[in-house]
Amino acid sequence: MGSGICGGERFVNKYINLWILIGVCAISALVEPRFLGPTNLINISNVASILLIAALAQMLIILLGEIDLSMGSVVALVSMVTVMTANQFGIWYGFLAGIAAGGIAGLLNGFITSLGVPSFITTVAALTYMAGIARYISGGIPVESKDPASGLLGSTYVGPIPLTVLIAACLLGLIYAVTKFSQFGRVVYFIGSNKRATLLSGVNISRSILLTFTVSGTLTGLAGIILASRVHSGQPELFPTLAFEAIGAIALGGIPLTGGRGSVWQVLSGVIIYSVIKNALTLANFSSQVQQVILGLILILAVTVSMYSSKRTKLGVIGA
Template sequence: MRRSVSIFREQWFFLLIVEVALAVGTGLINPRFFGLNNLENILEQVSVLGLVASGATLLMFAGNFDISVGANIGMSACLMAIMIKAGYGEAPSVAAGILLATVNSFFVGACSILFKAPSFIISLACIGIFRGIALAFTKGVLQLIYGNFEFLGTERFFNIIPLMFLISLAGYLIVHFILKYTKVGRRAFAIGSNVQAAYLAGIPVNRNKLIFFIINGLLVGVAATLLLSRIGAAQPSTGSGIELQAIGAVVIGGTPMTGGRGKIIGTFFGVLLTGIISNALNMLQVNPYFQDVAIGALIIVSLAVSAFSQRGQRA
């Protein structure tokens, strides 16, 4: 009985109910919503965002932010596309792109620690750095690789489930394992709850922050790989705006901006809800500009629910 009551209080369960209601309502108005092609499209859409949001979850648990991930994706995807076009092979190109994304994320974390500045400010500055470098080595030209490296973006298991979505699920599971079963995960919660108390408890705060950023960079690199495989092209603006969607999905999933608590399952349903809302508005032929309005309003509502929940627990 207690377990069932606790589930009803979980934010992810509330999101699940909203998603079911939204899907049923949209399907009744436009039956194409439940078409196989559309459902596959939703899973593909949330796959890249899911990997980025998984990394953002780990960072936010520890009270950090990286809003340069969109520019990081663009830079990494451009490098992969250029190498593939030059004939270096898909595997070396992907490895180089993921390595670059990891180094970029490490750079954000290292600068934040070295200069004792909020990671939000450092990553804000890095948006210009990453995008500027990408513009320099691409000369602003779209890098097309149509006909190459399509496997990750087109493969289906049982001709239904996109491989991209399965890779995204693996990202969620990896972050869940880290947070629940490793010292790194427990330290993320401790640092996010009270960084000074974590330091006094003997936790190497700076070293663990760098680990968080490295894991985030790896997930961002994989996300860039999936995005490149799906669209078959890259430019410096590829991935632009995904950082705000990822942070929004994490907040919608119940992780507070201050860190210290939350669950990766909440992030999963937060990402899924953003995908369903976007697709439902398209199906209902709503002005696409209102999609941003809907997501923004949803984030505010999620913050309000979290705030009232904390007040209720204190009372």
């Protein structure tokens, strides 16, 4: 009898995100019939693609047992670098400069963290000084793009599917392959699970941290480029809550924030659940202020549940 109950509990836990998503979609469709319309579903996927890219970048850091709170400032700085470079030398140079800016931001965060400074402190500092750089180079005002091709990434469709959705899907597959099959992926999980054991096994933890933050920063840079492409400008206050929404989506997906566990599929499910809820609130004509309150409470709840579940798991392992 006990084993049957445990088996049922495992089944529910394994598919809990699916049940939540079905429930949210069902309620949204009942409240607002437009929710299941193809136009709205495409809109949800288009908006979710940016958050998915950022959440994948954040997942890599969280798997290490670290965190990155600087994403909002990074995408703002990347948008400024992208547009200002594109206005001078052309859009493709702008894209390359934006990617490089994101990678360098990640490299700096990784380097400081690899020295032993807690990533929370490192990235809070980066959140501040990168925002300052973005405001300084722009004079505190948005910079409009002069290149008609600046909207290429943000507004192009391949058939009925937004290009950004295809980019996010490709990155999902790439990160899945890296975390599942590569030595780098195994090391990231190993560090997050037990940093001391990883160190004793001869792994160069500092190098792994540096590489992981650099890859994550590059992905965040891509998100910044796409955001700049959508608004045809560089903005010093482009997406200030990006890091917190990405962390919340990861927690909604059931990934513990303590490191060592999680998959891209959990990230995907969390992003979809968060994006569906956000879209449903918009369709229900909630004001932006009320939406912020509701979404903030949902993120707090998700993170709290994630931390509690992780604590229970650790206690269960110790008790066993």
